[in-house]
Amino acid sequence: MVTTRTELGAFLRARRAELTPGMLGLPDDGTPRRVPGLRRDEVARLATMSVDYYTRIEQGRLPASVTVLESLARALRLDEGQRSYLYELAGKPPPPRRQQAQERVRPPVRRLLDQLGHCPALVLGRHNDILAWNAAAAALYLDFAELPPQERNYIRLVFHSPAMRDLHVDWEEAARVGAATLRMATAGDPDDPRLRELVDELSASSPEFRRWWSGRIVSTASHGTKRYRHPVVGPLTLDCDTWTSPDDPDQRLVVLTAEPGSPSDEALRILTSWTAGTPSEVTR
Structure with a gap:
């Protein structure tokens, strides 16, 4: 039994x-x-x-x-x-909900963002908040530093920012994946008030979000190809890869790269050369 x-x-x-x-x-002594x-x-x-x-x-x-x-x-x-x-x-009463700690990006991760050079990179937190970014990401997307911290949420920006909508060649696909990612986050923590607030806001403001949300689509994709049309350097085809932080599973590093020597690679280099010296930011 x-x-x-x-x-x-x-x-x-x-x-x-x-x-x-x-x-x-913990130290690993190498013993099998x-x-x-x-x-x-x-x-x-x-x-x-x-x-x-x-x-x-x-x-x-x-x-x-x-x-x-x-x-x-x-x-x-x-x-x-x-x-x-x-x-x-264990047959014990449900534990009280723990207060979520303020999200911090470790200094080595910030250095990594800056050292990625012309490759756009972001650190996303537990709610898909944009916690940190490098100059290349600001040049590709928008200057996140100009936004209030509470508005620096990647999925929110995909649905609400006209600049983000215009940037994506296939905005519907990007937004659908955003809704699916948010669905996965709420499945893991259905009582999170910040997630509920974000879902309610997007449901009220976007008919597309309501449709995809009701369809209960989910996504755990960690890589793919993104196509953009940048207002300055034109079309970009970039590979997007996502890594989960080994010491904080709520944080993910997102990096966009182009095939070396390709038109997209050259366009990224031109784009970031105009914003050289802009440091990465940490918001939370």
């Missing part, structure tokens, strides 16, 4: 299998691992408990208190949904 303690142990094993020492700042992910002793160290105590919880031989559950949730980097599920398996 499968018990909730057994399920709790299976959930903890599955979650630690998804993590690596490097993701959590029999199974992927973190070892029990590494989880115990992160959760500040003995290996034996953690092992008994994972094996279903010991109940976990609220304090222990919270330590495990922090150690295993559980999101709100995973944290609630952990409490449910």
Whole structure:
């Protein structure tokens, strides 16, 4: 018979299998691992408990208190949904919703943005807010620094900014993907008030958004091709790649590149040469 303690142990094993020492700042001694992910002793160290105590919880031989559950949730980097599920398996009342920390972009990431040169790059946060960008991104899209921080949201701009609409050769496709991305974000955190506010705003202002939202389309695309018509340098065909931050899964680095020597590559170089020296910005 499968018990909730057994399920709790299976959930903890599955979650630690998804993590690596490097993701959590732990040293890796290079010893081959029999199974992927973190070892029990590494989880115990992160959760500040003995290996034996953690092992008994994972094996279903010991109940976990609220304090222990919270330590495990922090150690295993559980999101709100995973944290609630952990409490449910342990037979505890749902935990209070944690206040979301202010989003910060680490200095090395800011340096990376600037060192990408003529390649436009953005850092997007948990709500698709534009947290940081380089001069090439400002030259391609628009000067985000001129916008109030609360309006620096990529999906909001795709639907509301005339400049962004005109920039995209296939605006409907870009906006549809934006709606699908937002649908994925709300699925992961349906109670997030900022996400609900953004969905309500776009639903009220855009019939296209309402149509795509009601269709329940979703997207997890991490790469693709973007076509733009820039008012200064003309048509651009760029490859778009997205990477999730290893130490903050809510942050994504988006980089646009062109085939070396192509007309689009040359156009990007011309475009960014006019804005050389403009530093990347961090907004939150």
